[in-house]
Amino acid sequence: MNVILLILKWVFSIVGLGMLVMAVSSYKSDSEFLKGAASVVGVVEGFKTRVSEGVVYYQPVIKFAADSGEHSFVSSVGSNPAAYKKGESVNVLYKVHAPEEAKIDSFFSLWGDVVVEVLLGVVFFSIGAAMFLMGLLKRRKKAALMRRGASLCATITSVERNARFSVNGRHPYVITCEWTNPETYALHRFESEHIWFDPTVYVTQDKINVFVKPGNLKVYYVDISFLPPSAS
Known part of the structure; x- marks a missing residue:
């Protein structure tokens, strides 16, 4: 059982640290995207559905016009109920030289991946760190009692x-x-x-x-x- 607990300590700590590293990488990537992004108004032309744990999430399909012509993309962020209505206008950010790389200009669409990765990273790493700390305090308490x-x-x-x-x-x-x-x-x-x-x-x-x-x-x-x- 001690081996299992030791493995759990390392698993939680490593997974948490990995998620935090991913959050830093995502933040840098999103920041780079914003530096060279152009802004335009797009229109919700429909929805793509995604099912997770029995819940249907609606990801808006956005159509917008760039200098190179009309483009469309599926937002990576879905919700239930749908956050937008068909035909609704939304602000869009896209790469000038790669308009297929576009995102809805909203906080969660731009930074949602960073927020989720930070939260998961903090939770997992905190659990792992707490398990290590509890073990350390337990050993110190035992040693102090046996000594004094x-x-x-x-x-x-x-x-x-x-x-x-x-x-x-x-x-x-x-x-x-x-x-x-x-x-x-x-x-x-x-x-x-x-x-x-x-x-x-x-x-x-x-x-x-x-x-x-x-x-x-x-x-x-x-x-x-x-x-x-x-x-x-």
């Missing part, structure tokens, strides 16, 4: 699945243990981090070390270093 925390000898009470959490339908195992404060006689319960295999065969002892933050027993780490490396 107070060590308690707790009694193992059970090895069970955590039904409150699952990944792809799988529930991880946890080792639960208890420790009684000798001064207050208060009973404290601790739970290990998630273990993605059944560790029962490796739990041959009754006691387990728990490292706690001095003065705050809610911040702790149950020492499962006796398990195979794939446990943590």
Whole structure:
């Protein structure tokens, strides 16, 4: 399971970074298009339909006149309902020496690809970065507790699945243990981090070390270093 999580971290991060690189490329391409584009008024002469996930999107077919004659193009942006009416006039931008490369003069037609790529890039990269950051903070917290925390000898009470959490339908195992404060006689319960295999065969002892933050027993780490490396 740790291998799967590691792969997911890299996949989200790489896909997100790739989308952001595409956004930069699209921005440069769109900017270059605008620098040499001529403006003219075109007319919506019809629609091309595109079906995605059961929804029909209407892409306007625009006809316009350039110095080289009449041309038409299908807008890359579709909507439902249609954003324009047949016969409606729209502003068109086109390359003077390549009039077949034309776009409707609207924000989303010009910059929609950049907006979508940036949004997807930020979402995917943020998820990947957050997964890496959570793992880093978890390791730092564990190291700090084992280095500066107070060590308690707790009694193992059970090895069970955590039904409150699952990944792809799988529930991880946890080792639960208890420790009684000798001064207050208060009973404290601790739970290990998630273990993605059944560790029962490796739990041959009754006691387990728990490292706690001095003065705050809610911040702790149950020492499962006796398990195979794939446990943590």
